[in-house]
Amino acid sequence: MPPPIVRVPRTPRTSYQPDRPLHRNVLLQNQVRHFREIEKGLPPDHQTGIALDSIQTEAQAADYIGRITRKLHELHTKD
Numbered sequence: 001m002p003p004p005i006v007r008v009p010r011t012p013r014t015s016y017q018p019d020r021p022l023h024r025n026v027l028l029q030n031q032v033r034h035f036r037e038i039e040k041g042l043p044p045d046h047q048t049g050i051a052l053d054s055i056q057t058e059a060q061a062a063d064y065i066g067r068i069t070r071k072l073h074e075l076h077t078k079d
Helices: 026-040 058-077
Strands: none
Touching: 026 058
């Protein structure tokens, strides 16, 4: 018997506000901190050099997380 289908509602367009200050989004703040810990484990030449205190908006956080995610995929495919 196949597992039941879980329906996930669409995320409202208002959920992502690129200019919203990061300090108003605790979940995203924690994700940025988590990705920073991951970045610390990367070889120095693969680190972004972005200071965490320079990440002030949701758009900047999304860019930072995207950079680390792409780097992880890039490094993983080299194995």
